[in-house]
Amino acid sequence: MKNIIETRDLHKVYASGIHALKGINLEVKEGEFCILLGLSGSGKSTLLRCLNKLIDSTSGEINIDGENVVTASGYTLRRIRRQIGMIFQQFNLIKNVTALTNVLSGKLGYVSLGHSLTFSYHKEDIDAAHENLKRVGLLNFANKKVKNLSGGQQQRVAIARALMQDPKVILADEPVASLDPATADTVMKYLGELNRKDNMTVICSLHFLSLARKYGTRVVALKDGKIVFEGSPKELDERKFKEIYGEDAEEVEIR
Amino acid sequence: MKNNLKITLKTFFTDLLFWIYLLGCLYYLFNYWFGFELENIYLLVGGLILTLLFMLSGISLGRKLFLPSRFTELKWSRTFWGWSVILLLIVTFFVGWYLVEVNPYKFFTKFGNARGIMSGLFNPNFDILSMSLKALTETIYLALLATLFAIPFAFILSFFAARNLMPKTLLGNTVYVAIRTFATLFRSIEAIVWAIIFSVWVGIGPFAGMLALMIHSIAALTKLYSEQIENIDDGPVEAIKATGANTLQVWVFAVIPQIISPYLAFTIYRWDINVRMATIVGFVGGGGIGLLLLQQQQLLRWQNVGLIIWLIAAVVWIMDMTSAKIREKLIEM
Structure with missing residues (x-):
């Protein structure tokens, strides 16, 4: 299997002086479900946002599916971004419009400016949006305003939005951190399905080891902006866990 | 070193301003009470001497504000700067009393004039x-058109006046600062001043009033709109x-849906304000009910003035109520 994501000696120093990433060398193979572990502030979010250039990295290389992300701009950057779906902890949906409109906005990277400004979507895009909502079990909610949906439903709308991009890669930044355990598992199930059935590569940051073991094919742990562990979820024992999260940490189980 | 100089300069000018102002006020009072005359230059020289004296001895207000001294733990009533501020407040009050020609006697005895x-x-x-x-209809429509014409200008400008949308490059910063500065400048010039300008420019009448309110509304709405953009959820x-998506698509799909209802609320509120201001603007040549009120007042037709005042009050009251209701609904949307 080829590497779909590669970073070489990736650094990020914020304007505030915080050195968030200190030489990350990450390789993710096509079809992997890669879990990012690490404390808040360890650099997980920064790393994910560097991968699709929502944040500019300070130095180093990033390659996604053979394309150089660091130097990309304009149309090239948009073309790279639209192959990468992204899912966020706070869902990041437009709250006061319908689920369908939110899902359709996933197609923006493909439609021309004129079409998008007149809100005239192609029929096949609207059909695809319905199809994707159906896939996450929310077809009946298409015309509901997002703010009237529950947290779990909102995150599923966000997944449907990402699916509109026909992505090769899905970046998920703590997708279940604001959900209750049962809902969290449902959302992870959808991500797992995309990984197995649609062969999408998923990079997902998490805090729960149980979910990491259940869905991940590989685990990468960050600490202070460096990779401190890389391996299969099975290798992640209590000693390794304490290395990542500190001596005082206790594993919290969710099933 | 550079910082030290800055602090010293700040201290010096604060103290200088303080003493010149205090001497000026005292001079005004002595002049008022005793006809005491003095060349202005002595006030400046005196202020400078006092500044140097008290700044160097370390007990002045400037020292207190910018250079924490060893007296900081003292209660203010036991310090020199404390008492000098008290003196300043007392003197300011007296100067104000005479400048404004406050006269309670007139207030209580001359009611007959207003009969x-x-x-x-x-x-x-x-x-x-x-x-x-x-x-009155003229005034309401004048305010409405001023608001409507202001919307597209303010709408577009607000995007460029929002910190979070402008790139942190030299160009982005320049555009942001320029638009913000103009908005502040144009807003700080009262609509009544604009009305004077435009009543000369296009002649006395409602059109001049509309232009005046429009300029003022563009500036005010640009500020309100752009602050709304700065408060949106970045997610x-x-x-x-x-x-x-490209930048324009991001604005249309992620920014506008979040701001549309507060924008409408602000705009209706602005119309409400404009109706009120339109009356005032009419006084200086902006047409409408204000102009009529001015004419009737100058002819001393008090019964006509009476009717106009009631009508204005009624319109303002109705506008106030309906706009509040509509805004309430918009916030819930």
Whole structure:
């Protein structure tokens, strides 16, 4: 299997002086479900946002599916971004419009400016949006305003939005951190399905080891902006866990 | 080193301003009470001497503000700067009293002068009702058009005046600062001043009033709108960017849906304000009910004035209520 994501000696120093990433060398193979572990502030979010250039990295290389992300701009950057779906902890949906409109906005990277400004979507895009909502079990909610949906439903709308991009890669930044355990598992199930059935590569940051073991094919742990562990979820024992999260940490189980 | 100089300069000019102001006030009072005369230059020289004296001895207000001294733990009533501020407040109050020509005696004894206008208020002349209503309609439409014409300008400008949307490059910063500065400048010039300018430019009448309110509304709405943009949730912006959307698409799909209802609320509120200001603007040549009120007042037709005042009050009251109701609904949307 080829590497779909590669970073070489990736650094990020914020304007505030915080050195968030200190030489990350990450390789993710096509079809992997890669879990990012690490404390808040360890650099997980920064790393994910560097991968699709929502944040500019300070130095180093990033390659996604053979394309150089660091130097990309304009149309090239948009073309790279639209192959990468992204899912966020706070869902990041437009709250006061319908689920369908939110899902359709996933197609923006493909439609021309004129079409998008007149809100005239192609029929096949609207059909695809319905199809994707159906896939996450929310077809009946298409015309509901997002703010009237529950947290779990909102995150599923966000997944449907990402699916509109026909992505090769899905970046998920703590997708279940604001959900209750049962809902969290449902959302992870959808991500797992995309990984197995649609062969999408998923990079997902998490805090729960149980979910990491259940869905991940590989685990990468960050600490202070460096990779401190890389391996299969099975290798992640209590000693390794304490290395990542500190001596005082206790594993919290969710099933 | 550079910082030290800055602090010293700040201290010096604060103290200098303080002492020159205090001496100036004292001079005004002595002049008022005793006819005492003095060349202005002595005030400046005196202020400079006092500044140096108290700044160097370390007990001045400037020292207190910018250079924490060893006296900081003292209660203010036991310090020199404390008492000098008290003196300043007392002197300011007296100067203000004489400058404003405050005269409670007149207030309580000369009510008779206002009898005409008071009786006019309670006996409004309904013969001029149709004429007044026409002028009032003019005012309402004037305010409406001023608001409508201001919307597209303010709408577009607000995007460029929002910190979070402008790139942190030299160009982005320049555009942001320029638009913000102009908005502040144009807003700080009262609509009444704009009305004077435009009544000369396009002639006395409602058009001049509309232009005046429009300029003022553009500046005010640009500020309100752009602050609304700065307060939006950044999440959706990030998410739409991540789909591969371009900048304009991000604005249309992630920014506008978040601001549309507060924008409408602000705009209606602005119309409400404009109706009120349109009356005032009419006084200086902006047409409408304000102009009519001015004419009737100058002819001392108090009963006509009475009717106009009631009509204005009614319109302002109705506008106030309905706009509050509509805004309430918009916030819930």
